Amino acid sequence: MQELKIGNHIISNPVLLAPMSGVSDLPFRNVVKSFGAGICVSEMVASNHLIRETKESLKKIQPANGEDINMVQIIGSEINEMADTARWLVDNNVDIIDINFGCPAKKVTGKYCGSALMQYPATALKIMRFVKKAVDVPVTVKMRMGWDNENLNAVEIAKMAEGEGISMITVHGRTRQQQYTGVANWDFIKSVKQSVKIPVIVNGDIVGEQSAIDALNKSGADGVMIGRASRGQPWLLNQISSYLLSGIKIDKPDINKQYDTIINHYNQMIEHYGDYKGMLMGRKHLSWYLKQSNACISFRDKIMSTSCKDEVKDIIRSFYMLR
Ligand SMILES: Cc1cc2nc3c(=O)[nH]c(=O)nc-3n(C[C@H](O)[C@H](O)[C@H](O)COP(=O)(O)O)c2cc1C
Known part of the structure; x- marks a missing residue:
């Protein structure tokens, strides 16, 4: 190219x-x-x-x-x-x-x-x-x-x-x-x-x-x-x-890097938009990340219904650490 x-x-x-x-x-x-x-x-x-x-x-x-x-x-x-x-x-x-x-x-x-x-x-x-x-x-x-x-x-x-x-x-x-x-x-x-x-x-x-x-x-x-x-x-x-x-095919990041990326992205959302809007806007991205990681719907629902940003991060951590 x-x-x-x-x-x-x-x-x-x-x-x-x-x-x-x-x-x-x-x-x-x-x-x-x-x-x-x-x-x-x-x-x-x-x-x-x-x-x-x-x-x-x-x-x-x-x-x-x-x-x-x-x-x-x-x-x-x-x-x-x-x-x-x-x-x-x-x-x-x-x-x-x-x-x-x-x-x-x-x-x-x-x-x-x-x-x-x-x-x-x-x-x-x-x-x-x-x-x-x-x-x-x-x-x-x-x-x-x-x-x-x-x-x-x-x-x-x-x-x-x-x-x-x-x-x-x-x-x-x-x-x-x-x-x-x-x-x-x-x-x-x-x-x-x-x-x-x-x-x-x-x-x-x-x-x-x-x-x-x-x-x-x-x-x-x-x-x-x-x-x-x-x-x-x-x-x-x-x-x-x-x-x-x-011409080199590279793998997607390993699970630890994916987890770090998601948390980093979520933290940036909170910083950029403030706690409430950041949490709402962050949900969309979290949902896409979890979908890519084949998380089950009930897990995604759990995140979507949680309004506390630290609780959201805990749920994400538990998902990625269990894999
Ligand atoms: C949620 C969303 C928002 C979009 N916003 C814009 C936009 O602001 N300006 C624009 O030119 N296209 C916008 N698009 C169109 C995309 O830039 C792109 O042209 C389209 O999604 C097709 O590419 P894709 O198949 O890779 O998604 C948007 C698409 C989506 C899904």
Whole structure:
């Protein structure tokens, strides 16, 4: 695999963590990065001055420990707000701005944001133009194949993006209509890759070394982006990079390291969000970790119904120490 060039940035590891709202927060990105990964992209930030100027938003956009290149995604449909948000991010040490043209959620598309913009290429073009003009850092775009099977216009938008000076495109190989159903179409992404000279990243359904190889072979893309499969196994990106970069398959961490990782992640959640929210947000991740470790449902239920953070840690300890 070759190194990835995003504008003036050179990324030697082309295995990126996907932006996932409510998942790719600072604690999770810290944990993924600690094992090894290319850029860990932050959750999307709404392009709205009321939101962007909050303490919460400032926390969202902090780079992970050891992250040299801080890449943050913005979402919105109002051109000036998007440009202002991009400027605000760069003023707060963000190195790459990613524009969200992919989110399928109804509450997002209902406001003409995310994947809805693929239906309005003229607006999408203006957003790219204004954001690009507003900042002097690379701007990238993440999109789907199109709105639905009758409107597969990722190639059209990719060409527009290249024309506007966008530095990289990530394509999730599904339509908006599919949401998360069916399977990602990596072959389709080849048509995007062949239509532009800027780097293209393949995304969707990559769950391990072999699927990463298959996705790259089918799409011809310059790198992979991993989302859901990283939940509960933050070491996955490192396993995939190791295989792609050096052909070496590495095992997942042993049980002691897994336990240390989970406790460390949970402690970071508490520190980042405070006791109560940290405990609630932490539950999701604990559930994913335990699922990966084949914990039975009753055990997972026990954790989900415990509100004391120390008790939660005791339950986790007892689970991992018994194995
Ligand atoms: C919980 C969740 C939140 C997501 N949030 C975002 C987001 O903020 N921005 C974005 O571009 N995509 C978002 N996505 C989509 C992912 O980045 C990715 O494109 C999608 O999950 C497909 O990749 P995967 O099969 O590796 O998960 C989200 C996905 C999930 C499951």
